[in-house]
Amino acid sequence: MIKVQGLKKWFSSNQVLKGVDLTVADGGVLAVIGASGSGKSTLLRCIDFLETPSEGRITLDEVSFDVKKARKQDVQYMRRHTAMVFQLFNLFKYKTALENVTEGLLVVKKMTRTQAVQLAEYQLEQVGLSDRMAYYPNQLSGGQQQRVAIARALAMDPKVILLDEPTSALDPEMIADVLSVIQRVAKSGRTMILVSHEMHFVYDISDRVMFLDDGLALEEGTPQEVFGAPKHERTQQFISRVNLNNNYVI
Amino acid sequence: MTVLFDFKLVFTQIPRILRYLPITLEIAAASTVFSLIIGFLVALIKIKKIRALSQIVSFYVSFTRGTPIIVQLYTTYYGIPMILQYINRRYGLNLNVNGIPPIVFALVALALNDGAYTSESIRAAILSVEKGQMEAAQSIGMTTFQTLKRIIVPEALVVALPSLGNAFIGMIKGTSLVFTCAVVEMTAAGRMMASRNFRYFEMYVSLAVIYWVITMVVSRLLLLWEKKLKCNERQVPGLDQSARAQEMV
Ligand SMILES: Nc1ncnc2c1ncn2[C@@H]1O[C@H](COP(=O)(O)OP(=O)(O)OP(=O)(O)O)[C@@H](O)[C@H]1O
Ligand SMILES: [Mg+2]
Numbered sequence: 001m002i003k004v005q006g007l008k009k010w011f012s013s014n015q016v017l018k019g020v021d022l023t024v025a026d027g028g029v030l031a032v033i034g035a036s037g038s039g040k041s042t043l044l045r046c047i048d049f050l051e052t053p054s055e056g057r058i059t060l061d062e063v064s065f066d067v068k069k070a071r072k073q074d075v076q077y078m079r080r081h082t083a084m085v086f087q088l089f090n091l092f093k094y095k096t097a098l099e100n101v102t103e104g105l106l107v108v109k110k111m112t113r114t115q116a117v118q119l120a121e122y123q124l125e126q127v128g129l130s131d132r133m134a135y136y137p138n139q140l141s142g143g144q145q146q147r148v149a150i151a152r153a154l155a156m157d158p159k160v161i162l163l164d165e166p167t168s169a170l171d172p173e174m175i176a177d178v179l180s181v182i183q184r185v186a187k188s189g190r191t192m193i194l195v196s197h198e199m200h201f202v203y204d205i206s207d208r209v210m211f212l213d214d215g216l217a218l219e220e221g222t223p224q225e226v227f228g229a230p231k232h233e234r235t236q237q238f239i240s241r242v243n244l245n246n247n248y249v250i
Numbered sequence: 251m252t253v254l255f256d257f258k259l260v261f262t263q264i265p266r267i268l269r270y271l272p273i274t275l276e277i278a279a280a281s282t283v284f285s286l287i288i289g290f291l292v293a294l295i296k297i298k299k300i301r302a303l304s305q306i307v308s309f310y311v312s313f314t315r316g317t318p319i320i321v322q323l324y325t326t327y328y329g330i331p332m333i334l335q336y337i338n339r340r341y342g343l344n345l346n347v348n349g350i351p352p353i354v355f356a357l358v359a360l361a362l363n364d365g366a367y368t369s370e371s372i373r374a375a376i377l378s379v380e381k382g383q384m385e386a387a388q389s390i391g392m393t394t395f396q397t398l399k400r401i402i403v404p405e406a407l408v409v410a411l412p413s414l415g416n417a418f419i420g421m422i423k424g425t426s427l428v429f430t431c432a433v434v435e436m437t438a439a440g441r442m443m444a445s446r447n448f449r450y451f452e453m454y455v456s457l458a459v460i461y462w463v464i465t466m467v468v469s470r471l472l473l474l475w476e477k478k479l480k481c482n483e484r485q486v487p488g489l490d491q492s493a494r495a496q497e498m499v
Contacts, residue, residue: 050385080391090382092401094408094482104390107400136482149386156390 001025002047002082002160002191007056007067009042009215016042018215019056024160024208027189031202031223034212035238040195043212044162047193048084049075060159080108083153085163089145091137097124097148098133101155108156123151127181143174147181154185161185163194199242203227211235259452260459263443267456270439271464277353277435278422281360285421286372286414288365293373307369314366319359323430326359356428360421368417375410376402408479415472419465426461436460 002024009017016039024030032040046053046067053067060081065074091100101120105111111119124133127147137145146166153161166182167175179201186192186205196202202209202223209226211219211234219226219235230236292307314322331347338345379402387397429438437457444453477483 048389050388076391076393079388082389084385084389086382086386088382090380090386092383092386093380093405094479103387103400104392107396108391135486138482139486152386152390 001059001061002193003057003059003064004047005057005059007043007046007058008054009039009046009051010054016215017046017053020212020215020217022193022210022217022220024191024193026191028208029186029192029194029206030208030210031206032193032195032210032212033197033199033202033226033238033242038212039215040212041164044084044164044193044195047078047160048082048162049078050084080156081159083156083158083161085146085149085153085161085166087165087169089137089142089149089169091145091148091152093137096134096136097129097140097144097151100137100148101152104152104156119155120151123155124148126154126184127151128177141174142170143177146170146174146178150178150181150185154190158190160191160193163192163196165195165197168197197242199227199239211238213238256449256452259449260455263453264456264460266443267436267440267460270434270436271460273433274422274425274435277356277360277425277428277433278418281357281364281425282418282421284357284361285364285368285417288361289368289372292365292369293376296369296373297376310362311366311369314363319363319424320427320430322363323356323359323427326362327355327431330355330358352432353428355431356425356433359431360424360428363424364417364421368414371410371413371417372406375406378409379405404479408476411472411476411479415469415476418472419468422464422468423461426457 002022004020004022007017007020008015020039020043022030032043034040042051045051047058049070052070056067058065058067058078060078063074063077065071091097092103095103098117098120101123102113102116105116105119106113109116121130121133124130127150129144129147129151132140132144132148135144137148140148150166163182167178170178175198179198182194183201183205194202194206204223206223208220209223210217211226211230211232213232213234218232219230226235227239230239292311295303295307330350334345334347334350337343338347383401383405384397387401388394392400425435426437428435429441434442440453440457441450444450
């Protein structure tokens with residue numbers, strides 16, 4: 001279980017997160033939606049300590065700490081047990097698909113090469129890339145790169161996987177492949193926090209949805225609640241706008 | 251009458267000069283290693299903007315770039331013994347001022363000189379590595395050191411290698427100046443040989459041929475290395491380019 005309480009983040013004098021609470025049970029999928037600049041990426045990045053959160057408390061299974069007093073091992077614990085899937089994939093440029101996945105297994109998990117390769121091959125098969133293992137990122141399409149990135153994250157066996165708009169940099173025809181991989185990961189019982197603008201997908205995949213507005217979690221509930229009967233005016237506005245934009249009916 | 255230009259001698263004396271090739275290459279290699287260490291540290295200090303040290307390294311870089319190498323060699327040659335003497339007097343020690351092997355002066359001067367230049371290419375190369383590479387490594391739990399060693403430095407090397415390679419070639423040529431520190435490498439040895447038969451011109455032509463061949467070979471090797479580092483530009487395994495282009499569509 002991951003629990004975040006009162007998370008605040010300032011960039012110098014600009015407060016981007018204003019006390020966000022969230023809890024995701026094991027195997028749960030929380031989707032974070034909200035307008036551009038509302039702090040969705042910052043929230044995920046603070047959980048992974050790619051940004052240092054300013055205030056709040058983070059609990060991941062048996063470890064719980066005040067972020068202001070986060071020790072080096074707390075940061076390392078969070079990074080080891082969460083894994084981020086980035087909007088722009090961020091695959092290691094000079095490593096093949098296979099090497100991208102084995103890297104963390106060898107260096108962080110200290111597996112033997114044989115073990116690491118075996119597991120990496122398995123993960124790449126799972127995302128449908130068994131024939132692309134020896135390819136470098138620049139030799140792969142965007143959708144293939146993102147699937148390697150998902151395999152890389154999953155190989156680390158994280159307690160929570162964090163996905164920050166994993167399909168928004170992809171060409172439309174590649175989105176479906178990546179979404180179906182993410183769907184499978186969710187079904188496999190992996191705890192997940194997902195930021196996405198694919199509202200249809202969010203509705204299908206998540207069991208909780210949080211609407212983030214200007215650094216505050218304005219509303220949280222099941223997808224049916226948040227999309228079907230949003231309580232706050234701002235949520236209503238946001239939902240109606242994306243519905244219109246995406247031109248679909250729930 | 252003696253011939254004006256002894257063409258044969260240009261080639262026949264090459265083997266004798268080549269006996270000093272190892273010392274030339276040793277000086278170049280050792281100075282380059284030290285200069286890379288200096289350059290890397292200076293680059294890190296500048297990137298991390300470490301307050302007090304930043305000022306010092308900025309001064310070092312600007313001073314070194316603003317003075318001729320030959321002046322630097324002489325200042326090192328006369329300066330180091332003087333500093334040692336000062337230490338001896340000040341602290342009542344008895345360090346052997348005259349016992350320093352000449353090659354030490356050459357290495358110090360060349361490494362300090364080159365480090366000022368390579369620090370800039372190393373800094374630019376490290377900064378050219380996308381931030382996302384670092385974040386990806388951190389997000390799977392790699393430590394800063396592991397990230398630096400396994401991701402950032404190898405990627406920066408691809409960018410920096412052409413200019414570092416040029417610096418190494420410059421260093422090989424630069425060793426011809428270390429006679430100023432009483433080190434006998436190829437050029438200094440050549441001058442001494444020529445002083446015996448007064449065939450100075452032939453000697454310098456021989457030296458030119460040797461340096462030219464060495465730098466040609468080294469630049470070829472550097473190109474091969476560069477190509478090896480750019481592994482992702484190799485052809486896709488089991489697919490020719492046209493098939494790949496089709497697939498990407
Ligand atoms: N490194 C940073 N330094 C300063 N300000 C930042 C930094 N990163 C983000 N911000 C600011 O924080 C706010 C929230 O940014 P964030 O990227 O979290 O939004 P988001 O909800 O992910 O938006 P989008 O949907 O466009 O990705 C923005 O106003 C942004 O300018
Ligand atoms: Mg974002």
